[in-house]
Each structure stands twice: as structure tokens, then as C-alpha cells.
Amino acid sequence: MTTQTVEPTMPRYAEAALDALSTSILASLGVPGEPNPLGLEPVERACLLVVDGLGWDLLRAHQAAAPFLSELAMTASPLTAGFPATTATSLGTLGTGRPPGQHGLLGYQVAVPGTGTLLNALRWEHGMDPVEWQPGSTIFERARAAGVRAFRVAPGHLRNSGLSVASMRGAEYESADTLGALVSRAAAVLGANAPAMAMVYYGELDATGHMLGCGTDAWEYQLAHVDKLAEQLASALPQGTALHVTADHGMTDIPAADRIDADALPQLRDGVAMLGGEPRARHVYCEPGAAGDVLAAWREVLGGRAWVASREQAIADGWFGPVDPRFTERIGDVVAAPAGPWAIVATVTEPRESALIGMHGSLTSADQLVPLLTLTTG
Numbered sequence: 001m002t003t004q005t006v007e008p009t010m011p012r013y014a015e016a017a018l019d020a021l022s023t024s025i026l027a028s029l030g031v032p033g034e035p036n037p038l039g040l041e042p043v044e045r046a047c048l049l050v051v052d053g054l055g056w057d058l059l060r061a062h063q064a065a066a067p068f069l070s071e072l073a074m075t076a077s078p079l080t081a082g083f084p085a086t087t088a089t090s091l092g093t094l095g096t097g098r099p100p101g102q103h104g105l106l107g108y109q110v111a112v113p114g115t116g117t118l119l120n121a122l123r124w125e126h127g128m129d130p131v132e133w134q135p136g137s138t139i140f141e142r143a144r145a146a147g148v149r150a151f152r153v154a155p156g157h158l159r160n161s162g163l164s165v166a167s168m169r170g171a172e173y174e175s176a177d178t179l180g181a182l183v184s185r186a187a188a189v190l191g192a193n194a195p196a197m198a199m200v201y202y203g204e205l206d207a208t209g210h211m212l213g214c215g216t217d218a219w220e221y222q223l224a225h226v227d228k229l230a231e232q233l234a235s236a237l238p239q240g241t242a243l244h245v246t247a248d249h250g251m252t253d254i255p256a257a258d259r260i261d262a263d264a265l266p267q268l269r270d271g272v273a274m275l276g277g278e279p280r281a282r283h284v285y286c287e288p289g290a291a292g293d294v295l296a297a298w299r300e301v302l303g304g305r306a307w308v309a310s311r312e313q314a315i316a317d318g319w320f321g322p323v324d325p326r327f328t329e330r331i332g333d334v335v336a337a338p339a340g341p342w343a344i345v346a347t348v349t350e351p352r353e354s355a356l357i358g359m360h361g362s363l364t365s366a367d368q369l370v371p372l373l374t375l376t377t378g
Ligand SMILES: [Zn+2]
Pocket: 053, 087, 206, 210, 360
């Protein structure tokens, strides 16, 4: 495992991160009060394709498998996802147009303050009310209030998930369980409405990378399907639609030898009440009075291989954007993010997550940078 020091790729909230993309799209559709830092041109219809796990670095490394997207990438720049670079957080950012510190979906597993429990934002089995957890408006609600029809096109099983309600309530939901259905439903709803927007979500590239690795033939074959999905959208959407392609995070493969097991190292568990987050973005919740000792221990064990910060320091350094005081205690007393392709697994308490090959979450460019590819259909 290397110990070289690298600079973190810090999220560029409100300028060139996923929150900026969402508000810019609303602004392009004429929704008042929405900043347009990306300078998107006015349009009647916009389609945002969110490809789970399509990192900028990965796309650039696999151009032959994705000729359509790669040609668009030649004249494009990446965005930063945000921290942690994980689906729950990034869908919260895209769905609200606000940074994580303002929507409160602060990771894959975060503490529910005062309960001694963690909320898994993908499984949402906690019983927590999603509206209470993320009380702010969504971009879909703000679009509709301005007279813009706002659709979400995604697999049917996601429709009423806690994460969907928290991050994207107010969308008119179009269930689409196959690649062809995603294209046809997006084309249908945008063809019949203006002004209108549609957010299209595809999750299988991320799933392939987690299970098999993003450096594999399987991932590359899956990327080719994504490329065709984007190409079909570009030809099927009504003329003059702005099509934007982005992702919620990148990914990196973690060799078996490059995993520190927090469940096997007492130094990483002493004084720790709950271990949250995920292997490349850890929220460490401490016993009362132990935060200082835990911070010192984690810094000593992880050394220069990770960015390790106290909650206060991580907030001050802008990891989450400006943090709403209601959400502060959802952040770990200590936050840790690997500074290279390795991970802090927990083989006993998180056997499923610890077995994954591809992972994401940290502040490296592989995790943070995602494409912003834009075209206007002709
Ligand atoms: Zn993932």
C-alpha cells in the first residue's frame, strides 16, 4: 500500500458540482430563483441521464467501448460529485439542487442522532420518515411550482423507496424497468409536454462494477449498453431537447490486499460507538468524550494514506458544503477517506459491503469526478 501524499479533489459546490447542475437545469427551463453557474442555454425541454457509477476517469479510460459518450467528452469538463461520493448523497444533491450539508443525506450509513442507530439510506429499513429526514424542497417540486412538468424515469421498484421520497418527491414517476423502456418513456413524456424536464436513472453499471470490478470486461460491456442508451435518447427525444449525461460518483477497484479491516483492529474500535459510512468514506461516531483519542488513533493507524478529520474540521474545509445545524450530528465525530485505491472495510459488521470489488466514496479524482456531457437534439 502506498503512502504518498496526494491532494484531495474537493467538491466544487454551487460552481461545478451536482447541485450546480440541477439548479442550472431548472434555470435553463425558466424556473425563477435558480442559479445557473453552468451557464446553460434557455430550453423548453431538458433530460438528465444519471448513470450510476460512470466516473469521468473511467469513461476516459474506456473510450472504445463508449464512442458516443467519448466524442461528447472531448469538448466537455467533469463535475465533482460531492462528499461522500455515494449514490444516496449524490441523488440527494441532484434531487434538491443543494449540497449534502443542506439536504442532510450525508452518506450510505449515518447516525440517527439520539437513537444509537444507523440509517442505511439505500435500504431505509429504520422507519425514519423520509420527509422529516430531508425536509427541504426538491427540484421537482420547484419545477412544478413554476409550471414546468417534472418527471422521473426509473425502475419501478425505486418508486416509493425512502431515498426516493427524501430526495425526489414531487416528481411524476414513470416506471421503466429496461433500457428500451427508459428511452421510450422519456421520449413520450417530453414529447407530450413543454416546458418539461425528465431525470432518467440507470443503475446497472454501478452494480456491475461493485460485483465484478470496474476494470473488467463485464464493466466495459455494460458501458457499451450505457453508450447505446445515451445515443438512443439523443435520437428519440423531441427536437431541441437539452440532453445532459452525468453520474453520481466514479469507482475504483480495491485489491484484496489493500483493505484495512476495522473489525480486526482494536485501535480503530476503541472509543467508537458506531462505525458508519462505507469503506471509502467513513463516519466514525465516538463514545462521549472519546473523539479526540479516536481521531489521534485513526490518524496514527491510517497515516498519510487517508484524509482524516474531526467533524468540525471536515465541515470547515467544505467537505459537505455549508452544513445546516439540524444535520451536524449526522456527521461522524471523525471522518476518514482513503487517499488512494484502498478501503476501510468491516468484515464482521458489513460482510456484504466488505466483499465488493469496485468501491467509491472518497475525495480522489476516481471517486469525485463525473462527466457533464451535453447536447441539444436536432
Ligand atoms: Zn455504488
